[in-house]
Amino acid sequence: MQTAHAIGVATGFDPIPEPRLREIEFGGVEGLAFDEVAVSHPDLHAEWLRSPTTVRFPGGECFADLRARALAAASELIDRHDAQTVAVVSHAGAIRALLAAWLSIPDAEIFRIDQRYASVNVVDWIDGTPVVRLLNGPPASPVRV
DSSP states (O other): OHHHHHHHHHHTOOOOOOGGGSOOOOGGGTTOOHHHHHHHOHHHHHHHHHOTTTOOOTTSOOHHHHHHHHHHHHHHHHHHTTTSOOOOOOOHHHHHHHHHHHTTOOGGGGGGSOOOTTOEEEEEEETTEEEEEEEEEOOSSOOOO
16 A cells, blocks of 8 residues: 555555455465464465465465455456556555466466566556556656655
């Protein structure tokens, strides 16, 4: 929301929170570093390494949950803002899920999409078909948060 707010200040628009575009819900391991999960939940950590898109976090989500909610939110935005430009600020997991779905990339291959921090992706919709124009581009101008 800090990044969205900074963009809003620069553009004159107020950000509208969309909870379905948040990062995956890590449940019982939320806030733990990857190495901390290895120590506190070794079986979960091993499964996460082995199959990152099918692991379900205790009390949280799996990738399919993230993908479903992110796609539902994006579909509503696309329908509501037909032929308009919309800026969406989110996390790498949700962004990867959307890009993978739009590019027909299987879930197991999502980490082939390098999603950098504070980067810009541009997706145009042409006759209902997503066209990825830019991936990991720099912001148009510096955004201070």
